[in-house]
Amino acid sequence: MGTKDMLNRSITYEEALLRNYRQYTAQADDTEIGTLFTKLAQEKRQHIEELKSMLKRYCKP
Numbered sequence: 001m002g003t004k005d006m007l008n009r010s011i012t013y014e015e016a017l018l019r020n021y022r023q024y025t026a027q028a029d030d031t032e033i034g035t036l037f038t039k040l041a042q043e044k045r046q047h048i049e050e051l052k053s054m055l056k057r058y059c060k061p
Contacts, residue, residue, distance in 0.1 A: 003058055003059060004055065004059040007051055007054055007055045007058075007059065008055070010051050011048055011051045011052060011055070014044050014047045014048045014051065015044075015048060017040075017044050018041055018044040018045060018048065021037045021038075021040045021041035021044060022037075022041050024037040025037040025038050025041060
């Protein structure tokens with residue numbers, strides 16, 4: 001598997017986690033749990049941006 005494939009798979013995986021964490025945030029009965037999932041979602045957004053940046057930098061079309 002090449003670098004481009006690894007980065008694309010990682011982006012797809014992180015996006016799926018982001019969707020899940022957003023859903024969990026909305027469904028959380030406890031504020032502290034909701035806050036935790038919000039924080040995790042923010043981290044996933046950052047990971048996605050970093051992965052996309054690396055994809056652009058190292059994998060020219």
